[in-house]
Amino acid sequence: MNGHHWVRVTPCDSIPLREGRVVTLGGRDIAIFNLGDRFMATDNQCPHEGGPLCDGIVAGDSVVCPLHAWKFKLETGAVERPASKHECLVTYPTRIEDGIVVLGLPEISTP
């Protein structure tokens, strides 16, 4: 896969349905969400005041930050609420291989 370094992270069943969990990979805290038919991954930190998105309530294919209820589209990382904000979460592609959630990190450029 061009531009992605794929990492085998965790068995699918370690993340309950419609919940998120955090994993630290290469110094980044990444939240992975189980949406039933697929898994989605974004940066864990809310751009507002740093709330842990892995602890948010999943609303369809969005997540709501537990601290001040900012709401993000998991697909794009875009802020849905408040409407005036245009911050964006970094998102990560995922796929499932043999019951394992595999996550695509941006390719690490070797110096």
Added chain:
Amino acid sequence: MRTRLVVVGNGMAGMACVEAILKYAPCFDITVFGDETHVNYNRVMLSSVLAGEKAADDIVINPLEWYQQRNIQLHVGVRVVDVDPVAKTVTGNDGRVTPYDTLLLATGSSAWMPRIEGLDKDGVLVFRTLDDTRELIRRSGPATKAVVIGGGLLGLEAARGLQVQGCDVTVVHLMPTLMERQLDPDGGHYLMGKMEELGIHVLLGRTTVAVLGNGHVEGVALSDDSCLEADLVVVAAGIRPNVELAHKAGVAVNRGVLVNDYMETSSPDVFAVGECVEHRGVCYGLLAPLFEQGKVLAATITGNKGPTYTGTVQAAKLKIMGVDVFSAGDWSEQHAEPVRYEDRALGIYKKLTLRDGKLAGAILVGDISDSHRYMEWLRTGVDLTDQRRHLLFPPPAADVGLDVAEMADGATVCGCVGVTKGAIISAIHDQGVNTLSQLKEATRASTGCGSCTNLCQDLLRAVAPEFEEEVKKVMCGCLPFAEDRLRDILKSQRLKSVQEVLEIYGNGQGCEVCKPALSYMLDMLWCGDHDEDRSARFINDRVHANIQKDGTFSVIPRIRGGVTTPDELRRIADVADKYHVPMVKITGSQRIDLLGVRKEDLPKVWADLDMPSGQAYTKGVRMVKTCVGTDFCRFGTQDSTAIGIELERRFEQLFTPHKVKMAAVGCPRNCAEATVKDIGLVGQEGGWQVVVGGAAGKSVRKADLLTTVETSEAALEASELFFQYYRESANYLERTYDFVERLGIEKVRKETVYAPDAVRQGLRDRFSRSKARAVDPWLEGREPKHPTQFIPIQSLEKVRA
């Protein structure tokens, strides 16, 4: 002597007709025979009784007093078996012979029984009467397998009702489309999807050939050689007019009793109304025609012949909550222009047919909000050429009153009972009607199927001078129901999981507003016996601690009544040291808060504390603050610490609509501020004052006096009644001070401490049931709900930073 009118049939058609007759000058001595043992009830609502949404008492139309006040002789439980048209008498199955001058047949219809072998077996039932309904309820339950023969309106309503009663239900339908008399194949397909979403199995294009079993039903055999297991078989294959008596009375009968436009039969002494008649080749099985026929018949029979009955636009609405289906008129596409809309994801299908620029028929599945507009177009036959672009979606109204203002005075508002806008307006003006229930009483509008309720409300709003709107805020965009309605739905439909509710009644997704609210409602309604879904809970209720701004948590152990011990304090201190707790704080609730604990440390912290959760993180019972009471205080008159500890012990671990903070004080000096708590016990010489609805937060409110009692046990009991009443009746996130203020303390008293014994017992029972299932959530530290409940995920593959 006045003319003797004998009415055979005590159902909706007969009594609606009698009501219409009574509007004319009195000319009859009326005797009514009904073969059911009940007074007249709303048969249309039987499916709501079966589905647990209504009690049998709720659907009574004419109570016994109604008959008495009108000097009507009522014989219930007597079936008229014979008519002698020469002697002019009827004979009941009790042998009684009753003479008549005029006979009114309102014998209705019976379930049509198809030719299926074994229909005589025990466990084969029909669904026509209140007794049938009760028998169905009696025989249903979890693990009961039910087969409904017939996928028409009645069959489907029976199927859903049985399912709500716990049965595993399969509908077997002869035709390739459900409700094929009301729906085209596409509409039927959408309906089928909705029924299957509810968990009802549907088999189409199959005939039942035999009911199997030895004496009792064990299954059914189908035309495709397959068999279904069944403990219960409900036959809902159609209805047949009851015409035997008409035959005996010597009047002309085809499929039904033949009547002309004046509602006359072939005999001048015999009349007929309702489902037993055939008018212009049509036998009706729905509600609206009964009322229209009854009015015309009343004019004719009282010597005011003139009005004519020319037929009714057939319209039907499926009464299954969450499955909206409406059909009216002739929706076949022959020689008609169809206009359609469909959205598979939302499950919405709409089709209109037009002929010569006029509406001919309509089918709505999934969204029937416009059904009233279409009915009016069908009734009036208005030319729609100008509105062609807005047929399926009306242009937004310029102002809210416009819709009703635009209606003509002669336009029908309630199609079931036949009440016009003009009639409603004169009731408002002449009879001082201001509320919906007064309007129902005065005009009977919206007492049939109830689909015109909103329109009636709109009219009241526009016309009634003192109309007070019942403000009903809906839960949120995901779930467009007011909360009290939602509680009714969850209860009557026996829904036990948040996701199930969202899928059937909402958008399937939910949000941070409705999910925790539904979680609470389900826990409360089923007294803890629901399907707990942690993903629908706020993080605090997933890990049983209060999330802080840096993502760490605060831990507050339970210190009942604010009374602790040196050992507990030592353990708290040790925990604070061991886990490097950044802040230890005495709270305003007489407790100790350990702030800044990492999520993964929570289970260990709880284990080391060895104290139960103080639940300072949830919408639930927080604490009971106390003063030192009688043990040490010079002024104390009551033992406030003991009662405070007991109160906390009784209520702890229960969820509430919002947090509940309590206090008990030993004298009116009120050192623990009981008068600004959700529930406060204020000791005084000789007893306790129980006060509720106090606040000292965002708003400050002095609590209202609920009751004054003499003993501690009575104080605890009164508190318990209020507590459970608040749990059951408040909206989610409504604090007691808003709740008490909204209802008024008089109403709260009436429904709690002054309520009838049975009501109080009910509150206590449900409270006890909830309490019996409640546990200390910190026990999950030892046995997590999920392996990763408290710990972050460790990646299988490592990545260098």
